[in-house]
Amino acid sequence: MVERIDGDALRVIRDAGMGSANPPSCVTRHPLRISSGEPDFVRRVEELSGEAVFACYQCGKCSAGCTFTSGMDLLPAEVMRLLQLGDERVLKSVSPWVCASCLACEVRCPKGVDIAKVMEALRLLDLRKGETGLRWREIPPGVPQIALVGATRKLTP
Amino acid sequence: MPNEAVPKSAKASASPQTSHITRYAVPYFPGCALKDQAVGFERSARAALLRLGWELKELPRWNCCGTVYSLSTDDLMRHVAPVRNFIRVQEMGEERFVALCAMCYNTLKRSARFVAADLGRLSRINAFMDEEPDYRGGVEVLHLLQFLRDEIGFEEIESRVEKPLYGLKVAPYYGCMLLRPREVGIDHPDAPETMELLFEHLGAEAVNSPHKVECCGAYQTVANPGVVRERVREIVGAVARRDADLIVTSCPLCTYNLERHQLSITGEEKTRHGIPILYFTQLLGFALGVPEGELGLGGAAIDPRPALSQLVGG
Known part of the structure; x- marks a missing residue:
């Protein structure tokens, strides 16, 4: 399982996100090809998700409506901001692994960004290297197959 | 009352299992x-x-x-x-x-x-x-639910009700997958009313709960059960404060989470306390006069029969 980001680093990230001097370069609803200056992982997330991370203008609606933030180290909008900044700390976040793909953010995003797809892309970066988000020995007894199939499809390679 | 709005693709079919005519x-x-x-x-x-x-x-x-x-x-x-x-x-x-x-x-x-x-x-x-x-x-x-609403029609259903659910307070729980994303949702993603309308046509009172379109935690019950338990505490708590007799869902995973984590919160198995979770088809069947044995009510972890029997008695 990935490590949590420590509190001080998080505050720095939050401050940077809120007062950024560099507004998003583009606000299109469509996926855009980003410049070659962006880190590979950002481009990869855009390819896997089909979503434009630079379309996000940090309104915070996704974070406000997300019902799983109590288990997250980065709020959904912070995940988006770190991706925009090309900050690799987003790759260590537990938030994509706590996301339940409930799509509350997706229906509310005023820019049409499907953040659940971005979260899935971040999981896939690890899953496709063979890492897993599910510890088999810790699965609670008696969970039904609908939950097991869902969890293995989302959280294992 | 004959159902006039029958699509061309509907096919006549006889069923030996029931005295009701299956068309x-x-x-x-x-x-x-x-x-x-x-x-x-x-x-x-x-x-x-x-x-x-x-x-x-x-x-x-x-x-x-x-x-x-x-x-x-x-x-x-x-x-x-x-x-x-x-x-x-x-x-x-x-x-x-x-x-x-x-x-x-x-x-x-x-x-x-x-x-x-x-x-x-x-x-x-x-x-x-x-x-x-x-x-x-x-x-x-x-x-x-779409089929009941758009093809059979809630008015038609109301005309077939044998046991009206007068006095029963039912909280719909839509969860995520009926409503999101918008292009596949059966109703408005934030303010749906399909289940409320159905319950009202069955004679029940629909209880409006603020968490009815929020996620129960779904498959995270496998990897992060603690987070799911918090969700269930909030969802069920809000329903309980509104004095609902039942919560009604359309999803077996929602039902599992709402039942199991309620029980883990109260620490009781097969309890009569707590709010029973029913599928909308069980409530519908009950109102239409389906015998209790055919509704599969006994499988529920929190027995819904006390809540329903108050109707039969009254």
């Missing part, structure tokens, strides 16, 4: 949970639909839908299972089917849209499944 049949995809953990969902749906003159015609050789929809752009393999089910519908000579489980509905509906949007995707999947006839596209996925 129509609609193809139906059950999914794994309805054959195991949520048998009451299927039994009650079949019984209730028969009372309304409809037979649920199970897809032959159906397979798992995949439970969750793949959110990545490059994962064609995840659409093979849904497409295989669409081929079964095609083989029946039908153009549509209903699903009961909200997760199945969502996964199948989104996959149907995914392959319809790009014929290249469909031809690659067809080529991969060379043992199957090609899927030609065009199969429509419906949720049973």
Whole structure:
């Protein structure tokens, strides 16, 4: 399982996100090809998700409506901001692994960004290297197959 | 009252199982949970639909839908299972089917849209499944709630009610998969009213709960049960404060989470305390006069019969 980001680093990230001097370069609803200056992982997330991370203008609606933030180290909008900044700390976040793909953010995003797809892309970066988000020995007894199939499809390679 | 709004594709069919005349049949995809953990969902749906003159015609050789929809752009393999089910519908000579489980509905509906949007995707999947006839596209996925509302009609249902649910306070719990994303939702993503209208037509009072469209935690019950327990505490707590007798869902995973985590919070098994969780088909069947034994109420972890028996007694 990935490590949590420590509190001080998080505050720095939050401050940077809120007062950024560099507004998003583009606000299109469509996926855009980003410049070659962006880190590979950002481009990869855009390819896997089909979503434009630079379309996000940090309104915070996704974070406000997300019902799983109590288990997250980065709020959904912070995940988006770190991706925009090309900050690799987003790759260590537990938030994509706590996301339940409930799509509350997706229906509310005023820019049409499907953040659940971005979260899935971040999981896939690890899953496709063979890492897993599910510890088999810790699965609670008696969970039904609908939950097991869902969890293995989302959280294992 | 005869149902005038019958589609051309509806087919006459006789059923020996009931004295009620079954005139129509609609193809139906059950999914794994309805054959195991949520048998009451299927039994009650079949019984209730028969009372309304409809037979649920199970897809032959159906397979798992995949439970969750793949959110990545490059994962064609995840659409093979849904497409295989669409081929079964095609083989029946039908153009549509209903699903009961909200997760199945969502996964199948989104996959149907995914392959319809790009014929290249469909031809690659067809080529991969060379043992199957090609899927030609065009199969429509419906949720049973949609079918009840748009095809049978709530007025028609009301006219068949034998045991009106007067005085019963029912909290609908939609969860995610019936409503999101918008393009597959059966109602408004933030302010749905389909279940409320159904309950009111059955004579019950619909209790409005602020968390009715929020996620219960779904499959995170496997990896992060603590987070799910917090969700359930909030969802059920809000319903309890509004004095609801029952919570009604359309999803076996919501039902599992709402039941199990309620019990883990109170620490009791098979308790009469706590709020019982019913499938909408069980409530519908009860109001339509389906005998209690056919509703599968005994399988519930929190027994709903005390809440329902107050109606029979009164």
